[in-house]
Amino acid sequence: MNKKTVILGTGGTIAGTGAAGSHTYTAAQLATEDLVRGIPGLAQAAGADLVIEEVARIDSKDMNHAVWRRLAQRCMVHLADPRVGGIVITHGTDTIEETAWLLHELLPADKPVVLTCAMRPATALVPDGPQNLLDAVRLASHPQARGVLVCALGSIHGARDVSKVHPQRLNAFASLDGGPLGWVEGGQVRWAHAAPPSAATARQGALLQAPVFTDGAWPRVEIVMSHAGCDGALVDWMVAGGVRGIVVGATGNATLHHELEAALRRAAQAGVAVRIASRCPLGRTAAITGELWRDADGLSPVKARISLMLELMAA
């Protein structure tokens, strides 16, 4: 049976408008319905039925926990519907990798949840949004697609590896270590490896029903960077302010400026959870053992922040 595809809108440049053909625009202006309307072939690609719902209309630089909570909950409702085959989320490029990782940690992976975006507004001379959206819908209705994926400029990225690597180019995303999982070319999905992505169990799926997730403020987790001239003042200040977790963008192979390290020891001894990620975009640091903190399991600082926040909620 042909299944429904759900499109959930959140805003971003894909819904941005400005003077026709201008580089200046405001993100998140168009209703999700307006993005979808008029894209040739989209209704057919979506299968039996297309459901369109607007979860938010924001510039993704302003993404917040309330929108994340609502988005995860709406995904969950639709994924639980046996008539739904897959979900597409329209999103800004700036934090799409964070939203993808959050959803990867929370949602069951037996159906595809495909995030897409655009680097040019809908009013650009040649906008990239319509093609990205069409490709994302094709991917979301592909029988072998599973789990949380990001689809932009014809490439399919996994939630763990994807990051925005360029502030201006249309081809702004890369899966740095692993490479893309596949491509959408000429309307067809082509997987990079013999086997398409397998369904992984969401590590924090149980949280979706937990009051700590559904009500109130999520634990405060901040990111600090180790850098030349660094001291620990920021960490001491955050601890005094009640931070629950700190993720460090460490130098190289998880090394820390000695003054920052001393402050992190004070923080960890005061009960703050500390995770060490690397500033390096490629590779992963050696595992950290026998310390007051753990390594970030190869995640970038922004993704490690999300995992630590969910870990603290689950605890």
Ligand code: SIN
């Ligand atoms: C945003 O992230 O919402 C604005 C920038 C973009 O989508 O490219």
